[in-house]
Amino acid sequence: MALSSNTKGALLMALAMAGFTLNDALSKAVTPLMNVGQLMFVRGALTTILVYLVARHMGALGHIRMLMQPMVLLRMLFETLAAVTFLSALGAMPLANVSSILQSLPLAVTLGAALFLGEPVGWRRWLAIGIGFLGVLIIIRPGPEGFTMASLYVLTSVLFAASRDLVTKKIGAHISSLAITLSTAAGITLAGAALIVPFGGWQPMSGSTWLIMTLAACLIFVGYLAIVMAMRTGEISFIAPFRYTSLLWAVALGMIFFGEVPDIWMVTGTIVVIGSGLYAFYRENKRRAEAARIAATLLDPTAAPGRSSGP
Secondary structure, eight states: OOOOHHHHHHHHHHHHHHHHHHHHHHHHHHTTTSOHHHHHHHHHHHHHHHHHHHHHHTTOGGGGGGGGSHHHHHHHHHHHHHHHHHHHHHTTSOHHHHHHHHTTHHHHHHHHHHHHSOOOOOHHHHHHHHHHHHHHHHHHOOBTTBOOHHHHHHHHHHHHHHHHHHHHTTSOTTSOHHHHHHHHHHHHHHHHHHHTTTTTOOOOOOHHHHHHHHHHHHHHHHHHHHHHHHHHHSOHHHHGGGGGHHHHHHHHHHHHHHOOOOOHHHHHHHHHHHHHHHHHHHHHHHHHHHHHHHHHHHHOGGGSTTOOOOO
């Protein structure tokens, strides 16, 4: 049985979240060994080589000239900034906490779509967005001194990631997902190279560290490609909730490999964020269904409820 576009998009989103979260765990494991710039450079260079080889094999390199389009370059910029801020937070916060805050990303995308793309958002979804970000505050629990740098980094990462997702929808379908992935990996590599010295300089890497980084590059390649394909395959309102699968991976990996046990604040805040997100998606799907029904009625008045289609 053929899968619908939304089903394919949902499966791709779940695959992307698995790849990204496993990559996050590996990246967190090496943060004591190198700075963010070196991590971005090494992982990005390995990913770029992998994507290039795959793109060349599949004949997708013909799209490279198209990568100079403004939307592609803007997406590359947002992805790079999201990577810098996220990795800066990852080394200072538990993996599950970082992942929990990232669960507000669908709400941020909805907010951005309303503010910048003109998508209609009713008062119920505005309320859900507000409650969702309240859940983020519960997770972060800012003290008398305010937000920590790590929490500010991850919040900024959410902002950049939401901008990336919105821009992705504006990129023409004639540019392949592999080409976009290649540009993203190359951009992060260059940014990482520029940050190595300002962030403390190059640190020697052992064989096991290279192995971890190679595996991380493979996983982030899967994540990059899958999320681009997901955002271009299904409706954002349908596939975005599948981002929440990343939290399952993050909690399990944090407990098994880093001894991180989620506290009651993190659990409570996560429930609030996810609950708000799911309600926002429910309202969005209901709005779309109502809009489709009205459009169908305008096109075929005989289909209106209570009106007979017979003579």
